Amino acid sequence: MRFKQDFFEQLDGFYSQVYPQGIQNPQWLGWSDDAAKLIGLGKPNNDLLMQLSANAAAPGASYYAQVYSGHQFGGYTPRLGDGRSIILGEAIGPNGAWDVALKGGGPTPYSRQGDGRAVMRSAVREFLVSEALAALSVPTTRALAVIGSDLPVWRESQETAAITVRLAKSHIRFGHFEYFCYSERGAPDKLTQLLNFTIAQHFPHLTADAAGYKQWFVEVVQSTAKMIAHWQAVGFAHGVMNTDNMSILGDTFDFGPFAFLDTFNESFICNHSDHEGRYAFGQQPGVGLWNLKRLAQALTPIIPSDDLIAALNTYQPSLVSEYVNLMRAKLGFGAASCQDRETQAELDKQDLQLISQFTVLLENSQLDYSNSLRKMGQIDISSQHSPLRDDMLNVSEFDSWYQAYQARVGNVADVTVWQQQRNQHNPKYVLRNYLAQEAIIDIEEKGDNSKLLQLQQLLTRPFDEQPQMNDLAKRPPDWGQGLIMSCSS
Numbered sequence: 496m497r498f499k500q501d502f503f504e505q506l507d508g509f510y511s512q513v514y515p516q517g518i519q520n521p522q523w524l525g526w527s528d529d530a531a532k533l534i535g536l537g538k539p540n541n542d543l544l545m546q547l548s549a550n551a552a553a554p555g556a557s558y559y560a561q562v563y564s565g566h567q568f569g570g571y572t573p574r575l576g577d578g579r580s581i582i583l584g585e586a587i588g589p590n591g592a593w594d595v596a597l598k599g600g601g602p603t604p605y606s607r608q609g610d611g612r613a614v615m616r617s618a619v620r621e622f623l624v625s626e627a628l629a630a631l632s633v634p635t636t637r638a639l640a641v642i643g644s645d646l647p648v649w650r651e652s653q654e655t656a657a658i659t660v661r662l663a664k665s666h667i668r669f670g671h672f673e674y675f676c677y678s679e680r681g682a683p684d685k686l687t688q689l690l691n692f693t694i695a696q697h698f699p700h701l702t703a704d705a706a707g708y709k710q711w712f713v714e715v716v717q718s719t720a721k722m723i724a725h726w727q728a729v730g731f732a733h734g735v736m737n738t739d740n741m742s743i744l745g746d747t748f749d750f751g752p753f754a755f756l757d758t759f760n761e762s763f764i765c766n767h768s769d770h771e772g773r774y775a776f777g778q779q780p781g782v783g784l785w786n787l788k789r790l791a792q793a794l795t796p797i798i799p800s801d802d803l804i805a806a807l808n809t810y811q812p813s814l815v816s817e818y819v820n821l822m823r824a825k826l827g828f829g830a831a832s833c834q835d836r837e838t839q840a841e842l843d844k845q846d847l848q849l850i851s852q853f854t855v856l857l858e859n860s861q862l863d864y865s866n867s868l869r870k871m872g873q874i875d876i877s878s879q880h881s882p883l884r885d886d887m888l889n890v891s892e893f894d895s896w897y898q899a900y901q902a903r904v905g906n907v908a909d910v911t912v913w914q915q916q917r918n919q920h921n922p923k924y925v926l927r928n929y930l931a932q933e934a935i936i937d938i939e940e941k942g943d944n945s946k947l948l949q950l951q952q953l954l955t956r957p958f959d960e961q962p963q964m965n966d967l968a969k970r971p972p973d974w975g976q977g978l979i980m981s982c983s984s
């Protein structure tokens with residue numbers, strides 16, 4: 496790893512220097528070759544194991560924890576900060592730099608009551624899902640590795656500690672801006688410094704002046720909207736959309752009780768602590784905007800309100816247009832692109848209606864989201880009979896929807912090509928909670944990570960048939976239906 500230290504060198508006062516504490520008997524549980532390439536690494540080796548388990552210093556690293564705050568479940572917490580994630584610096588790769596962070600690397604000045612650790616089950620889940628989302632082209636932080644250990648940690652019972660090695664283009668969150676607005680009140684110079692740094696590092700096409708700031712916020716709004724459109728299209732529930740878990744670059748960030756939908760359900764809540772369903776699957780688009788509004792408020796000392804509001808107004812159309820485009824590719828509507836903005840919005844609206852009717856049909860018949868889409872992509876569109884019809888409870892509702900759908904798809908020149916294209920947009924395999932759970936249980940009970948490795952392999956090619964893995968595309972068994980994860984991690 497070759498590091499630069501721009502955040503560390505340029506943003507004194509935005510972090511605390513801290514040394515990670517090694518974990519005993521470290522062992523690789525997982526390693527991502529794809530993530531390794533991003534920072535110019537090849538295969539894992541023992542030196543890297545020692546460095547990434549914090550048992551040896553990594554040459555060129557500056558260990559630090561960033562300070563931020565955030566709105567958690569709607570309420571403002573004035574000071575959070577990296578309580579268990581320690582950043583080594585920005586590792587230089589062939590196509591840019593990536594922060595390397597040891598999540599679970601030990602206590603920091605921001606640990607509050609916590610032990611600075613992550614338990615194996617949560618570290619494994621973060622590792623698997625980061626790489627799974629990347630393979631589905633969902634904007635996300637990455638995971639280079641997950642490292643297990645013998646170090647005991649206490650949650651509801653005794654477990655063992657692990658470290659996820661996270662790669663992020665940036666660790667700057669909405670909560671960084673909130674911290675320097677509210678918690679260090681009277682420090683707009685710091686807010687400006689943070690914004691100028693963010694622009695210079697991650698938005699180099701923009702200038703650090705009023706026009707640049709205005710455009711920057713438009714881009715933040717739109718990348719957030721696009722990320723959430725991806726979540727809705729792929730059926731991903733994040734679970735803890737607090738503003739301290741929202742990346743300024745619109746990358747999916749911090750994986751706690753997340754889930755991919757099995758049965759389609761707008762009201763699905765994956766987080767055991769989310770009693771009111773604030774972060775239910777269908778709420779995510781609205782929460783994204785709520786969070787952006789909290790960010791906008793924190794920016795009012797340095798960006799005019801009118802500019803912030805104008806940018807926020809682009810959220811909904813961006814999200815809808817991205818979502819509709821992703822769903823068009825899944826359902827095979829063909830692109831509807833139009834020069835005239837109003838006509839485009841009208842087309843998007845009509846398609847959105849057809850898509851929503853489809854998801855309502857799935858919901859009413861309690862059907863599996865990913866598998867139903869995969870099935871839809873295999874129909875012969877000219878045929879009056881869709882295999883999904885047999886799964887529907889209300890067949891006549893499906894029939895009338897299917898007629899409208901056929902009309903919208905229109906003539907397909909080559910059905911086989913059309914079906915192959917659909918398969919490139921409808922994953923056969925997603926990281927269902929029960930699959931992650933089975934991999935975790937094997938590690939916990941037998942120290943056996945082979946299921947984890949198998950899942951990782953599988954999920955790097957989620958669109959391919961991989962017939963010997965058919966079982967892993969199935970809906971969960973009874974014990975794994977609608978698994979709800981606790982926040983303790």
Ligand SMILES: Nc1ncnc2c1ncn2[C@@H]1O[C@H](COP(=O)(O)OP(=O)(O)OP(=O)(O)O)[C@@H](O)[C@H]1O
Nearest residue numbers: 575576577578579580606609610611612740749750
């Ligand atoms: N075991 C722990 N020890 C110390 N601090 C913790 C621990 N678990 C969570 N925290 C802190 O509590 C806050 C909220 O936790 P949250 O679960 O959102 O983040 P996280 O998963 O720890 O990390 P990140 O957001 O970096 O992915 C953060 O400040 C986090 O650092």
Ligand SMILES: [Mg+2]
Nearest residue numbers: 739740748749
């Ligand atoms: Mg977090």
